[in-house]
Every structure is written in structure tokens, then in C-alpha cells.
Amino acid sequence: MIQVEHINKTFQVARRNAGFMEAFKTLFNKQYEYIKALDDLSFVINDGEMVGYIGPNGAGKSSTIKILSGILTPDSGTCLINGRTPWKNRVAHVQDIGVVFGQRTQLWWDVPVIDSFELLRDIYKIPPQGYKDKLEELITLLNLEKIIKTPTRQLSLGQRMRCEIAASLLHDPKILFLDEPTIGLDAVSKIAVRNFILDMNNRHKTTVILTTHDMQDIEALTKRIILIGKGKILLDGSLQDMKKRFAGHKRLLLDYDGRDLELSNGMVLAANEGHSDYGKDTSGFGLKHSIIDIDTDKIQISEAIGKLSAQVDIKDISITEASIDEVVVKLYKEYEI
Ligand SMILES: Nc1ncnc2c1ncn2[C@@H]1O[C@H](COP(=O)(O)OP(=O)(O)OP(=O)(O)O)[C@@H](O)[C@H]1O
Numbered sequence: 001m002i003q004v005e006h007i008n009k010t011f012q013v014a015r016r017n018a019g020f021m022e023a024f025k026t027l028f029n030k031q032y033e034y035i036k037a038l039d040d041l042s043f044v045i046n047d048g049e050m051v052g053y054i055g056p057n058g059a060g061k062s063s064t065i066k067i068l069s070g071i072l073t074p075d076s077g078t079c080l081i082n083g084r085t086p087w088k089n090r091v092a093h094v095q096d097i098g099v100v101f102g103q104r105t106q107l108w109w110d111v112p113v114i115d116s117f118e119l120l121r122d123i124y125k126i127p128p129q130g131y132k133d134k135l136e137e138l139i140t141l142l143n144l145e146k147i148i149k150t151p152t153r154q155l156s157l158g159q160r161m162r163c164e165i166a167a168s169l170l171h172d173p174k175i176l177f178l179d180e181p182t183i184g185l186d187a188v189s190k191i192a193v194r195n196f197i198l199d200m201n202n203r204h205k206t207t208v209i210l211t212t213h214d215m216q217d218i219e220a221l222t223k224r225i226i227l228i229g230k231g232k233i234l235l236d237g238s239l240q241d242m243k244k245r246f247a248g249h250k251r252l253l254l255d256y257d258g259r260d261l262e263l264s265n266g267m268v269l270a271a272n273e274g275h276s277d278y279g280k281d282t283s284g285f286g287l288k289h290s291i292i293d294i295d296t297d298k299i300q301i302s303e304a305i306g307k308l309s310a311q312v313d314i315k316d317i318s319i320t321e322a323s324i325d326e327v328v329v330k331l332y333k334e335y336e337i
Pocket residue numbers: 011012013035036037055056057058059060061062063064
């Protein structure tokens with residue numbers, strides 16, 4: 001279990017203006033600014049849960065993961081993971097956690113992947129039989145047979161990511177921190193990585209904390225979301241509830257001919273969201289195109305279509321729901337982060 005209570009972390013950063021003279025001046029008169037990266041952070045994550053930890057750039061996600069993995073000490077607050085304080089019991093703690101950073105590697109660049117695995121086996125003091133069994137399982141599930149003898153630097157990004165995930169799981173950790181695990185991967189590799197994580201959580205009840213800007217990862221893997229912004233937890237709840245909050249909105253994509261549209265209460269043009277083709281003839285056949293957001297708390301979708309078709313001759317219409325990306329954009333807007 002992960003229990004985080006009232007964690008605070010402020011970074012002190014030296015400040016200076018550009019230019020040589022300014023650099024010289026700071027030798028005698030250092031000025032600092034203070035960045036509050038984490039502000040009274042509290043949450044609990046139960047064993048076997050998969051949680052999406054999301055927020056915009058600079059929100060405090062990496063700082064949290066660093067504290068949870070024991071490489072950063074907070075200024076105040078407590079954190080207990082399986083009864084241990086990560087930054088105080090680092091050696092014992094790392095046996096319980098695996099970490100995958102999509103943008104960094106934990107594999108040695110110039111040696112075959114299997115050599116990196118064997119080094120990790122020695123670092124984590126994995127017993128020979130345990131290592132053999134785990135390696136076999138990971139080779140099969142992640143399809144590593146053909147690449148395990150290749151040096152890391154010769155692997156494609158997708159191949160490397162599968163090896164990174166295997167490396168983080170060799171010592172059979174109870175908790176896995178995944179930081180952007182599918183960044184830069186093609187669609188096939190993304191799906192393979194997601195399926196593996198789901199399967200691993202099912203088999204071993206591994207707790208997974210997923211930090212990502214890829215909302216398809218979140219949708220595929222997690223039921224619970226923790227939203228962080230400016231160092232504070234803004235929301236902690238189910239993805240389903242979050243989607244429901246915005247489910248009162250639907251979007252109509254409309255091709256029509258004839259006059260300009262007059263919109264009723266509950267109908268808003270989505271033209272201000274970058275849809276510059278509103279009301280224009282995009283077909284070259286005299287058809288106009290509009291994107292209209294419908295607030296279904298104010299007007300039923302059938303009533304909205306009825307009102308529109310009374311004004312113009314509708315040639316094509318489709319109705320879409322807010323995507324997970326749109327939900328997150330709305331959340332960020334709502335919390336002004
Ligand atoms: N070592 C550091 N020294 C100074 N400031 C830092 C340090 N690490 C993080 N910060 C600052 O703390 C804040 C939170 O950063 P953090 O890296 O935790 O955000 P993040 O949510 O992971 O962002 P991203 O999505 O861009 O990775 C930012 O304002 C960042 O500039």
C-alpha cells in the first residue's frame with residue numbers, strides 16, 4: 001500500500017539575468033527563487049491498483065515519482081510504501097519497485113540486452129531459479145527471443161521499450177512506476193505494451209502508477225485518475241465519473257446547404273476551437289460545414305437536429321462524444337492549470 005500524507009517540496013533555484021556582467025555580479029550577490037513543486041500532497045493507493053497520475057507540464061508528476069521511488073527527499077510530510085519510508089530505506093525499498101522512464105534507459109547502451117539483465121540480476125541479488133523463471137516469462141510475454149542478444153543501441157524504440165519493461169520487472173517488484181511508457185511508439189507497439197501491462201497486473205496484482213500525457217494509455221490501463229496541477233492534487237476519482245461530468249456535451253458535425261444557421265439555447269459553435277472551416281463551402285459543391293456543441297442538459301439532441309433541419313437542408317450529420325483528450329483539456333481549463 002502507498003500512503004502519502006501532506007508532502008511538500010520546494011526547489012531553490014539560483015536566478016540571474018543574461019550577460020557576462022550579470023554572471024559576474026551573482027558571484028558576490030546570489031539571488032534565489034523558490035519553486036513550490038509539491039504542495040500538501042496526500043493520497044492512498046491500494047495493492048494491485050492501476051492509477052493514472054496526470055497533469056500538465058511542470059505540475060509535479062516527476063517530483064512525486066522521485067519521492068515515491070526514494071531518490072528525492074521531501075521538505076515535510078510522510079510517505080509509507082509497504083511500511084517503509086522510501087528515502088530512508090532505499091536499499092530495501094528498491095527491491096519492491098520497478099521504474100520505467102520512456103525517455104531514459106536503464107539498459108547499458110553498448111552491450112547485448114541479456115548482459116544488462118544479468119547485471120541487474122546481480123545488483124538486485126535475484127536467486128538463480130527466480131531469475132530463470134522470470135526471464136522465461138518475460139521473454140515469452142514481451143516477445144524478446146530474437147532481440148535479447150542485440151546491443152541496446154541497435155534496437156528500435158519499440159524493441160527497446162519492451163526490453164526496458166522486462167528489465168524493470170526482473171526482480172519481481174510489487175509496484176511499477178511507468179513514466180510515459182509508450183512515448184514515440186507506433187500504434188502496434190503501443191498496443192503490445194498496454195496489453196502486457198494489463199496482463200501483468202492481472203497475473204501478479206502489480207500496483208501500477210502511470211504518468212503520461214497519452215490519454216489513450218490512461219483509457220486503456222487505468223480506472224482511477226489523480227490529477228495534479230501546480231503541485232496540488234486537484235481531483236482523485238474514477239475515469240468513468242470524470243467522463244460522465246462532461247457527458248452532458250455532444251458534438252454535431254453538419255454538412256448542409258442553404259442559409260446561415262441560427263442556434264438556440266444549448267447550442268454553441270465550436271468555431272473558437274480551431275475549426276476554421278465553419279460555415280464555409282468545403283466540398284466545392286455549395287455545401288457548408290459546421291461543428292456545433294450541444295449541451296444536452298439544455299436541449300435534447302433530437303430537438304437540436306429538428307431545429308437545425310427546419311432551417312437548412314442537411315446533407316450529412318454525425319454525432320460525437322467528448323474524447324478523453326477533450327475531457328482532460330476541459331479539466332485543465334476548469335482548474336486553470
Ligand atoms: N531539480 C529541480 N530543481 C529546480 N526545480 C525543479 C527541479 N525539479 C523540478 N523542478 C520544478 O518543479 C516543478 C515540477 O516539476 P516536475 O518535473 O515534477 O513536473 P512534471 O509534472 O513531471 O512535468 P513534465 O510533464 O513536464 O515532466 C516545475 O516547476 C519544475 O521546474
